[in-house]
Amino acid sequence: MIQLALHNILKQYGSYLAADNVSFEIPSGKIFGLLGPNGAGKTTLIRMITRILYPDAGQILFAGQSLTDLHTQRIGYMPEERGLYKKMKVGEHLIYLARLKGLTKAQAIQRVEFWLNKFEIKEWRNKTIEELSKGMSQKIQFIATVIHEPELLILDEPFSGLDPINSLLIESEIRELSKQGKTIIFSTHRMEQVEEICSDIVLVNKGRKILEGSVSELKQRFKENKFEVKFSGELPPNLLSGFSVVEQQMNRVIVQSGEANHGNDLLKHFLNANVPVHSFQELLPSINEIFIKQVEAA
Amino acid sequence: MNKIFIIIQREYITRVTRPAFWIATLLAPIGFLVLMVASVLISTYDNESTTVAILDESGLFKEYFKQNGIADATDGSVHFYIEETSFNDLESIIKSPNEKKKYQAIIRIPQNYNLNNPGNPVISCLYAERIGLEKKQFIIGRLNDMVKKQRMIANQISAETQDLLQKKVDVAFESLMNLNEKKGYDIAASIVGLLMAMAIYISIFFYGTMIMKGVQEEKTSRIVEVLTSSVKPFQLLMGKIMGVGAVGMTQFVLWIFLIFLINIFVAPLLGITLANQTTTIHTASANDIDTDSAALLIQNLSQLPFTQIMILFPLYFLGGFLLYGSLFAAVGAAMGEDGDQQSLMLPVSVPIVISVFIAMNVMNNPDSAMGFWGSLIPFTSPVVMSALLPFHQPWWHITLSLLLLIAGFVFTTFIAAKIYRIGILMYGKKITFKEMIKWIIAKN
Structure with a gap:
């Protein structure tokens, strides 16, 4: 109702x-x-x-x-x-x-x-x-x-x-x-x-x-297709096409993917390269970020 | 309606249970007592008496002085002495820097004074210390009597005829329309009328301010936002006005009761009664002291249309209170949170003050056009009509005045509700009259 x-x-x-x-x-x-x-x-x-x-x-x-x-x-x-x-x-x-x-x-x-x-x-x-x-x-x-x-x-x-x-x-x-x-x-x-x-x-x-x-x-609507991966060891040398690193720290990386790509592909890539993954998550915008963007755009 | 009642209840109970209410209620009659004592003391206060030397250079009054002398004022305010020295001697006495002078003034009757033409030359009164208005009047009265009497003697009028001519005219003003209006009635009616007018005037201001402060409190404490989400602003406005009105009525009843007690039990101990207090007010301004005035006043008080007054006075009280109460509420709503902008009070307070002036005028001219219109216009009628009520107003006049008062009340409440509704939610902005007019015209 x-x-x-x-x-x-x-x-x-x-x-x-x-x-x-x-x-x-x-x-x-x-x-x-x-x-x-x-x-x-x-x-x-x-x-x-x-x-x-x-x-x-x-x-x-x-x-x-x-x-x-x-x-x-x-x-x-x-x-x-x-x-x-x-x-x-x-x-x-x-x-x-x-x-x-x-x-x-x-x-x-x-x-x-x-x-x-x-x-x-x-x-x-x-x-x-x-x-x-x-x-x-x-x-x-x-x-x-x-x-x-x-x-x-x-x-x-x-x-x-x-x-x-x-x-x-x-x-x-x-x-x-x-x-x-x-x-x-x-x-x-x-x-x-x-x-x-x-x-x-x-x-x-x-x-x-x-x-x-x-x-x-x-x-979901305002997500920017970013993924955060925490791992140990070395980052796999060549990322898949359509993915690019936007931020990298010691054992943490933020990867930007194209619209068509799925996070699973990225995770698979890490696993295939035998890189131990500790956490993997899609970065969703906070309501705060959405709020600020929308208000500024308006 | 039920919600208005709940609001009235709160307004009433929170105010009546505050210690401040009881302090004010108990202190006011004490204040009244102090006022009574003070007014009697002030009116009977023995001003320093003035001693006047009379120098008759013309010699016309020698015989008169020998036979009659010249009587001092009964209250001891003026003393006369007949002097036979020269003017210069007297002048030097009263001009002397000595603090305690023998005379404060000289009345000089010039050598060529003409009884048949007392305007040329004139009797002069030369003073070293200013003589008050009342004393002047008294001195003129005495000299007038003296000249008149001497003129009669000069014209060889017999003693009996002189007595006859000296007899005062007494006029009994009595109303043809109302058999109760006997001699002295107007004084009794004026006193009661003015007391009622003042009571309405004071309470409109006192309780009006109370309403205004209450509205402001709700605005500044921001509770009004919660309240207006539960009740309509109009209900809130009405509840507050009626609640404060009920507080006023309670206080009034208590005051009347307490004043009644004071007048019966305490005042006699101090030797004051309301009646002799009011007669002092009356006689203070009159030249001739009417010793019977107290008795006359009490007799006339009982002739006032008390039933009419008892019914109508509360109605005018209520009408005036409701009319101005809503306006005070609107002012409270429009005022800033810090309570500045006193100027907004001006359009509300000016008509009340004007109505008091009209009421004072009505005391002297109960049937004047000003009184008539003043008692019809709703902004002035509560005060003016209260002053007129003891003068037996015709029913059509009262009915018309009451109907107009009701219409006036509906009108001001309508306007006030519009200002109130917007004003109470308006923060951080100075509100102008122009803006208020916009609110009145605006739809919702």
């Missing part, structure tokens, strides 16, 4: 196009990376999905239905610029935000209890937000985002300000939620996280979609 579909979304601020005919679909249960450099229009897209803004043209479908305000109760949004009421107590604050998402007071209390227990932070309940560290309030913000068990989660830079332990905690929660079938839109600048977490991405720049696909498919 398609959880969220954007069809030809257009949003203009004066003469500036913040979203220029953007379309993409997110199947349910996926962790979907929404990427783009600063000012690319990611926040505008997210704000339209969360009904903070309305598109000038185009259509957004939520689980097949045209997106309305009612759907916002089924969406959880953690913006990059986070904030909570400083003077409010953690427990009260979470209950308040949960009730705004449509939970009854009793439900809200119960869920707050559950999450505070889960994160082992029960003793924070009566602390005011201003007493918390940045990382601590980040956790509260995360709870506030998921407390109403939304079908679609939008997380904008969810790991910023978190220490490695808490990052891991949130990451495992994200995976857990994904396993439960929730759809997650993950917006970040940290590409290594995209690679680790997301199954699909869309890349936007200057309000336009410039790339879309699954992480593995994109890596």
Whole structure:
């Protein structure tokens, strides 16, 4: 099922196009990376999905239905610029935000209890937000985002300000939620996280979609047919035609092959020459490299 | 609707449970008490008395002085002495550098003074220390009486006729339209009207600023992005205004209760009551001290249309609060994160201040055109109409004014919601009026 579909979304601020005919679909249960450099229009897209803004043209479908305000109760949004009421107590604050998402007071209390227990932070309940560290309030913000068990989660830079332990905690929660079938839109600048977490991405720049696909498919699409071989002894004297060495260190070589060639041929060549091979891998571009190239090309 | 209620609840509870709320609630009546004591003390403060020498060079008043003397002011502010030395002697006395002078002024009745033409030559009053306005009025009054009486004697008018001529005219101003408006009613109505007008004026500013600060807090803490993904900006705006409004109402009820307690239990211990405090305000500006004014005032207070006031005052209070509350919220949303750009407050605060000026004017001219229009225009009507309510306004006037106020409220909320919706998510940019107008015109 398609959880969220954007069809030809257009949003203009004066003469500036913040979203220029953007379309993409997110199947349910996926962790979907929404990427783009600063000012690319990611926040505008997210704000339209969360009904903070309305598109000038185009259509957004939520689980097949045209997106309305009612759907916002089924969406959880953690913006990059986070904030909570400083003077409010953690427990009260979470209950308040949960009730705004449509939970009854009793439900809200119960869920707050559950999450505070889960994160082992029960003793924070009566602390005011201003007493918390940045990382601590980040956790509260995360709870506030998921407390109403939304079908679609939008997380904008969810790991910023978190220490490695808490990052891991949130990451495992994200995976857990994904396993439960929730759809997650993950917006970040940290590409290594995209690679680790997301199954699909869309890349936007200057309000336009410039790339879309699954992480593995994109890596394949943008690969440069390079292979890394680690070996001992001497490099075989004559490489096969169509292959050329682009980088060589002691016992490591990076070989560029032509489009038509297959890595197996290269490996066979090493084996035939009786060179002991320790590792052999195709070098795929990182999402970061793809991102930079595409943005620069655009 | 349910979400607005949740927001109202939060706005209300977080504010009412703060110690600052209770400190303000308890301190304000104490402030009121201090104000009461201060106003009585200031109005009864014994200014240094002025001693005036009267030098009658014309000799016209010799007999008069012998028989009647010239009475000092009852509050001791002005003393008169009849002097018979020369003007030069007196002049040197009052010009002397001595700190404690015998006289501060000389009243010189010139030699060729003409009772039948008191304008030429005139009586002069030469002073070494400035004489206040009230004292001047008092001195003129005394001299006027003196000249009048002497003129009557000169014209051989009998003592009885003199008494008759001296009798004051008393006019009972009473309304034909309203039987309760008896003599002195206007003073009672003015005082109550002005108190209500000031109450609305102060609370619009006080709670309006509270709303503005609240909006700004949400903007700077960035929570607004989370909130607007759950509720519509309009709901957020309404929730905040109504929540703060409920806080204001609570505080008001508590204040009235506390002031009531102070007036009943504490003030009598200090010898002050609201009634005699208000009469001091009234009599301070009047020349003739009406000893019955306190009794008259209390009698007239009971004649005010209290039922009407009790129903309508809260409505105007609410209307004014909602109208300006939404505008203050819009200003808060448009302001920068650091809360600068105070200039954005100007278009909101100017009409409130103007309405107070109109309300003051209305005290003197309850049926003036300015009062009429001021009580209809929604930006001024909450304050102006409150000042007018004790003067028995016709129902059609009140109805029209309330309808316009509702329309005004709907209009400002509509405008404010548009500014608010965009303003709260606008960071790091100085917002101009031109831009705000663009937001108002823009569709979504």
